[in-house]
Amino acid sequence: MPDREQVELGVQLLERLEHAELPLSEVIDRIETITSDPATTREILDVAEMRGVIDREDGVVHVASGNFLSFQSEVVEKKGEFTCKRCGASISTGYFMQMRAGDLGPFGSSCIRKVTGRE
Incomplete structure (x- = not known):
């Protein structure tokens, strides 16, 4: 399920x-x-x-929506020891997408652009 x-x-x-x-x-x-x-x-x-x-x-x-994620208010940058949720790389800066259902991340700098469609 x-x-x-x-x-x-x-x-x-x-x-x-x-x-x-x-x-x-x-x-x-x-x-x-x-x-x-x-x-x-x-x-x-x-x-x-x-x-x-x-x-x-x-x-x-x-x-259908065209309601894009705002990097200024809906993507939070945090310092620490993380593993990118998309590529599995070790990262010291993680980017988290803040959505109503919860945070999604961490992502590295290039992966956050890929996941959101900015690249």
């Missing part, structure tokens, strides 16, 4: 993507920062589609 908190966090992540459309593989890459469980990934995509956050067609995900 998919974890409800992970599903909610995943849906909120998809709401905040910077691109109007992305290949499904790139969307799954971002979801994998939350979970690697295929059932939870499917649940995130299904719930996001039911809520009108995304549309899926022929391996492409269309993002």
Whole structure:
């Protein structure tokens, strides 16, 4: 059974993507920062589609919101010893995305740009 908190966090992540459309593989890459469980990934995509956050067609995900993450107020930088949630690298500065369902991170400087779609 998919974890409800992970599903909610995943849906909120998809709401905040910077691109109007992305290949499904790139969307799954971002979801994998939350979970690697295929059932939870499917649940995130299904719930996001039911809520009108995304549309899926022929391996492409269309993002409806256009409500981008603000780096000034919604991404927090913390110093410490962290492991990047996306690439697994050891980092001394972690970037955390603050969303209603909770914080997502830490990410290194290049991975936070990739996850949010700024790169």
